[in-house]
Amino acid sequence: MISADMKSEEGDLDEDTINNFTCELGVLSQCDGSATLCNVEVRQQRELVDRSSIEVTFRGPHGVEGVEDRRVEQLVRSTLEQCVFAALHPRTAVSVVLNVLETDDLLLLSTCVNAAVLALLDSSLSMKYLPAAVTCVPVGDRVLVNPLPSERQGSSGGSVTAVYDTGSERLVACRTAGQLSAEQLTSCLREARRAAALVRQLYRRAVAAKFSKEPRDPWAGPSRAEDMPPSWRRLGGQQTGEQSTS
Amino acid sequence: MAADMRAIQPESLYKLHLECEERPDGRKLDAARATVVTRGGITTADGSAFCRSGHTSVLCGIKAEVCTPATDAPPDRGWVVPNLELPALCHHRFRPGPPSEAAQTASAQLLQLLDASGALDRTQLCIEAGQAVWVLYCDLICLSHDCNVLDVALLALSAALTDLRLPSAEWDATEERLRVKPAERTPLKLGPLPLAATLAVFDKETLVLDPAGDEEMLCEASVTVAWAGDSMVLLDKTGGCELSLEAMDRCIALSKKRSLELKKLLDCCTQSGEVEKDE
Numbered sequence: 044m045i046s047a048d049m050k051s052e053e054g055d056l057d058e059d060t061i062n063n064f065t066c067e068l069g070v071l072s073q074c075d076g077s078a079t080l081c082n083v084e085v086r087q088q089r090e091l092v093d094r095s096s097i098e099v100t101f102r103g104p105h106g107v108e109g110v111e112d113r114r115v116e117q118l119v120r121s122t123l124e125q126c127v128f129a130a131l132h133p134r135t136a137v138s139v140v141l142n143v144l145e146t147d148d149l150l151l152l153s154t155c156v157n158a159a160v161l162a163l164l165d166s167s168l169s170m171k172y173l174p175a176a177v178t179c180v181p182v183g184d185r186v187l188v189n190p191l192p193s194e195r196q197g198s199s200g201g202s203v204t205a206v207y208d209t210g211s212e213r214l215v216a217c218r219t220a221g222q223l224s225a226e227q228l229t230s231c232l233r234e235a236r237r238a239a240a241l242v243r244q245l246y247r248r249a250v251a252a253k254f255s256k257e258p259r260d261p262w263a264g265p266s267r268a269e270d271m272p273p274s275w276r277r278l279g280g281q282q283t284g285e286q287s288t289s
Numbered sequence: 290m291a292a293d294m295r296a297i298q299p300e301s302l303y304k305l306h307l308e309c310e311e312r313p314d315g316r317k318l319d320a321a322r323a324t325v326v327t328r329g330g331i332t333t334a335d336g337s338a339f340c341r342s343g344h345t346s347v348l349c350g351i352k353a354e355v356c357t358p359a360t361d362a363p364p365d366r367g368w369v370v371p372n373l374e375l376p377a378l379c380h381h382r383f384r385p386g387p388p389s390e391a392a393q394t395a396s397a398q399l400l401q402l403l404d405a406s407g408a409l410d411r412t413q414l415c416i417e418a419g420q421a422v423w424v425l426y427c428d429l430i431c432l433s434h435d436c437n438v439l440d441v442a443l444l445a446l447s448a449a450l451t452d453l454r455l456p457s458a459e460w461d462a463t464e465e466r467l468r469v470k471p472a473e474r475t476p477l478k479l480g481p482l483p484l485a486a487t488l489a490v491f492d493k494e495t496l497v498l499d500p501a502g503d504e505e506m507l508c509e510a511s512v513t514v515a516w517a518g519d520s521m522v523l524l525d526k527t528g529g530c531e532l533s534l535e536a537m538d539r540c541i542a543l544s545k546k547r548s549l550e551l552k553k554l555l556d557c558c559t560q561s562g563e564v565e566k567d568e
Contacts, residue, residue, distance in 0.1 A: 125529065225541050229534070
């Protein structure tokens, strides 16, 4: 959790305290990166003659598909359409599939955007800039960035999910939920701009970690218990390949 | 010549208009289209309203049905199901078939706006906790699409909610059945209703209120801001070009002004019960 005083210019943002931001690239072994770039025909109605068509499919964590899923897809797709050099790949499709492993309704949107951007980064698709999304919640006089549910006690229910171009620090996309005053919105947007710079550093770390790993057998599965996604650990996921004592 | 240029280079033609600070339909950049709201047009519905802004028109009808609350839902709340339809007749780009993404996202946005504004307390829709609650099916149909459907649909929905009259219903505990009296009707107690204004962004800095015609297609980004009373209940800028925070502040100010105009229109409509026109 990061908190900052709404009134002051200085804050105590630190990349280690952006909440629970973990990411791993190349988790899916059957795809180019963790986005699906398949060598299949683009469907006729989706084919664009002068650019690549970007499709985003979002599957919520439970229940049947609903109209809310379309809203998530719309935000992610419109963000990616702006940042990808679609004109370099005419008559192709970029299909981004987002599956939710663990859910927190408030942080879902920003996590989806960041996951999609990381997947495109991993797939080496050319991008004009790197967008980064954060969720800000005003609590009293402070603005919390990506707060956990326990940290959000006392908020009036309003939140802002903002996507910033981390290079030029301009707002690319924004969506609010709940009630906010104009001043709360402005403070949240300012705080989000600062936090987005830290998300960019986390992207850099994730990419560096990917290239510093020893090449490993993609069929081996995660070699350490700590590398397993939390949902696997809960299911008592099997470890193959190198065993570790845990 | 303008017609030729519009077919070949619509962006350049539009930029020439913007340089003169006027739009193709003669409006100033911060002027909205004339809006008309009519309530009670559908006599078979429990509440209805028709709203037209320029050439965009949306009809809303609300039907109330009785339902048993789900076991995993609160037993003393009814629910509201808004559904916006963008049929093939409203614009040539819509084809018959399943709801398009635009219709689905708009329906989700309408529900989110109703929830965030707190306009309708769902406990009012409870007849007997755990046994019978009202479900309001709000069907919105866009009859003509000339940009900015969400604002017009939201206004139609808000007006229809003020027009809604629920029949009196009582749960008979001894016979375990509902007794409904369709002739006795009461309105809902509503909080501040959400009202939205959309702005289109050109050249990253120029803001144009209430886009119409080609503006939605040509704009680089669009920002929708919805207000309920003094609170902002939605700010949606989905993708498009980047926007500075100063431009965002101007969006907020312009949309607040527009929502006050719409509120005045809605209040007049509710009081007089007649067609209200806002020039």
